[in-house]
Amino acid sequence: MQAQVLNAYMRRALELAARARGKTFPNPLVGAVVVKNGHVVGEGFHHKAGAPHAEVLALKEASGKARGAALFCTFEPCFHFGRTAPCVDAVISSGIREVYIGSKDPNPLTCGKSIRLLRRRGIRVAVGIMKKEVFRLNEPFFCAMRRQRPLVTLKVAASLDGKIATRSGRSQWITSRAARRHAHNMRKYYDAIMVGIGTVLKDDPGLEAGGGHRLTKIVVDSSLRLPLSARLLKTRQPVVVATATHNKVKEKALLMRGVKVLHTKRNSGGVDLADLLRRLHAMDIRHLLVEGGAALTGAFLDARLADKIVFYWAPLIIGGRQALGALGGRGVDTPQKAVSLKRMTMERIGRDFLIEGELVYS
Ligand code: AOF
Ligand code: ZN
Numbered sequence: 001m002q003a004q005v006l007n008a009y010m011r012r013a014l015e016l017a018a019r020a021r022g023k024t025f026p027n028p029l030v031g032a033v034v035v036k037n038g039h040v041v042g043e044g045f046h047h048k049a050g051a052p053h054a055e056v057l058a059l060k061e062a063s064g065k066a067r068g069a070a071l072f073c074t075f076e077p078c079f080h081f082g083r084t085a086p087c088v089d090a091v092i093s094s095g096i097r098e099v100y101i102g103s104k105d106p107n108p109l110t111c112g113k114s115i116r117l118l119r120r121r122g123i124r125v126a127v128g129i130m131k132k133e134v135f136r137l138n139e140p141f142f143c144a145m146r147r148q149r150p151l152v153t154l155k156v157a158a159s160l161d162g163k164i165a166t167r168s169g170r171s172q173w174i175t176s177r178a179a180r181r182h183a184h185n186m187r188k189y190y191d192a193i194m195v196g197i198g199t200v201l202k203d204d205p206g207l208e209a210g211g212g213h214r215l216t217k218i219v220v221d222s223s224l225r226l227p228l229s230a231r232l233l234k235t236r237q238p239v240v241v242a243t244a245t246h247n248k249v250k251e252k253a254l255l256m257r258g259v260k261v262l263h264t265k266r267n268s269g270g271v272d273l274a275d276l277l278r279r280l281h282a283m284d285i286r287h288l289l290v291e292g293g294a295a296l297t298g299a300f301l302d303a304r305l306a307d308k309i310v311f312y313w314a315p316l317i318i319g320g321r322q323a324l325g326a327l328g329g330r331g332v333d334t335p336q337k338a339v340s341l342k343r344m345t346m347e348r349i350g351r352d353f354l355i356e357g358e359l360v361y362s
Contacts, residue, residue, distance in 0.1 A: 001070075009033050009040075009072040010102055010130045016045040016054070017074050018137060022213065023048050025191035026284040028075060028105075028141035032058035034096070036069035053078060055087040059094045067095035074102040074134045076127070079117070080109035088114040091123075098124040102134035106145035140287035143307065149277040150192065150288040152305055154297045154359075155183060157312040158326040164294060167320040169202075175312045178350025183312060188213045190289040192280065196296035197221040206231045207291075216240060216285060220296055222270025224250045224261075233257055240283075242276050273303050298329025301339055304361045309341070313353040337362050 017031030024030075024046055032054040034042035042065070044057025055077050059066050077087035077099070091099065099118055104127060105111055118125050135142060143151040157175040158164050165171040173180065187193060187209035193216070195205065200219055209215040217232050218240045224247045233239060239259045244266035251261050262279050265272040280288065290297055290306065300306040311326075332338050341357030348354075 006072075006100055006126075006129050009035055009070075010074070010100065011133075012040070012043070013054075013072045013074050013102070014130065014133055014137060016043055019045055020047050021137075022189040025049065025140075025214075025286050026144070028138040030054040030073065030075045032071060032073040034058050034062040034066055034069050034071055036062070036065050041065040041069065050083045053084055053087050056084070056090050059090055059096075062094075068097050069095075070098040070100060071096045072100045072129075074130075074137070076101050076103070076105040076110060076112070077114045077118075078105060078107075078110050079113040080107075082109070086114075088117055091118065092121050096123065099126075100129050101125065101127045102129055103127075103131050103138075106142055108145070139307075144281060144286050149274075149281045149305075150285045151307050152277070152288050152290060152300060153190070153308040153310060154300060154306045155186075155289055155291045155310050155312075156297060156326045157183065157314070159314050159316045159318045161317050161319060162326050163318040163320075163323045164292070164326050165324040166318055167322040169324070171203075174316060174318075175314045175352050176350040179312045179314070179352040179354070182349045182354065183310075184210070186310070187215060187289065190215065190287045192216040192218055192285045192288045194218040194220060194288055194290045194296070196293050197225050198295060199291070199293040200226060200230055200232065202293075204231045205291075206235070208235060208237070214238075216283075218242060218280070218288075220271050220273075220276070222266075224254075226254070228253055228257065233259065240280075242271050242279075244271050269299050273299060273305050277305060294324055294326060294328035296328075298327040298331070300329075301327060301359075302329040302331070306359055308358050309356065311355040312349070313355060315351060315353075 013031035013033045017029040027049045031045040042058040042062030044054045046054045055073050077091050079086055079088050115125055140151040159174050193207050207217045216238045219226055220242050222244045224243050241259055242262045242264055265275040340360045342360045344357035346355045
């Protein structure tokens, strides 16, 4: 098959995979297409963790037509017994003759093993078709497998002059309703949301994603100040409090409300974020949205642990030396050391701008 044709089928598999965006955590987004004599005879995608894998669904739809056909899958079929049986066995027994793979599965349980097995069984395998696109669709999963921590995105909403509050501490509202609604909608693409205790004490946010989306709420609270009446405790979503102190009475009260208390290593700023991320990884959290405040987002940058930023930029000038800037922490001491943005995009949301990019540390 020509490269263009291969890409077209892989693009279809990617399209299918993307339909479940935000719904498969902790699993990746995977799509599969079965092609016979130039016709698509089976399609499938992974809907959610615990549900059948993409390849199995596509092969099921193709049924007998899979014999002698080509399979396009965004990920290498799995090798292991997990929540489901290995896809690689299903591929082999279906009589598929050629397998076109977007990317190797970075999960060490599979990582290359299925590719080798398929080849040993005389099936033609090509790997790396639209690999970049597959990677981008699954960045949280690749980050988890390679770095043993969730992918971290910082969300900031600030005025033209980079302020997130006025000199008297008022912050409602700097960005428009449209931008706020947009930010709220984006929460469904994450499996965890994090704020610092300062933000909870000041704004008492609910941190909901809506639509029944499961979003673990995490509060970074070095000295366990979280009020038991906090709004974020009032829903069924899981809540985690990350702390660097011990307080038996408070911990028990939190536990009674279903809150998980995570004790992390302590550093000069309180909770050690690298340690916290390791623990969140152990809880299978893949994609973390850090919503503030300035101290927490600044600490993520100082620790070089933030991967991306979404910045809502309002055309308002607040001014004032005492008005709080968007990012706290220590920051850098020369412009050469500033964190820069790669693959930046900018779009208009109502009257505001949304700037997104990957963070590059110098
Ligand atoms: C595939 N096809 O559609 C997906 C794969 O717990 P399980 O059994 O659902 O397995 C999850 C792992 O399987 C996941 O970590 C990743 O390595 C792979 N995902 N593989 O062949 C699929 N979603
Ligand atoms: Zn599988």
